[in-house]
Amino acid sequence: MYGFNPCPKPRHTLKKKRRLKDIPKDIRRFVYERDNKCCVRCGNPHNLQLHHIITKGRYDPRRYNFKQGVHDPRNLATVCVGCHRKIHDQPEAMLEMLEWQRLRFGEVLKYATE
Ligand SMILES: [Zn+2]
Structure with a gap:
């Protein structure tokens, strides 16, 4: 019925590993430093995460x-957990971040620069 599997690997640990690897460490560090290790929305220095402005x-x-x-790095912003949740829950907060990106780094869409 089931094939012999001496060491089954639970799926979630594999997934977790890949998730941690997502953003390269040097980019992570660079973005935290660039944003002064504070949330770019509210200035909170605690519970920081990186937000992908253009989602994957x-x-x-x-x-x-x-x-x-x-x-x-131009697609990443340092945000606190609370703001991160808000950004993904509220479309207007998401738009706010797109505007933040545009003001800070200029136009990121290809056709606008060519
Ligand atoms: Zn915040």
């Missing part, structure tokens, strides 16, 4: 001029 699901290398792909 929506990122398309043909549309955006990020040299380092979806993990490009």
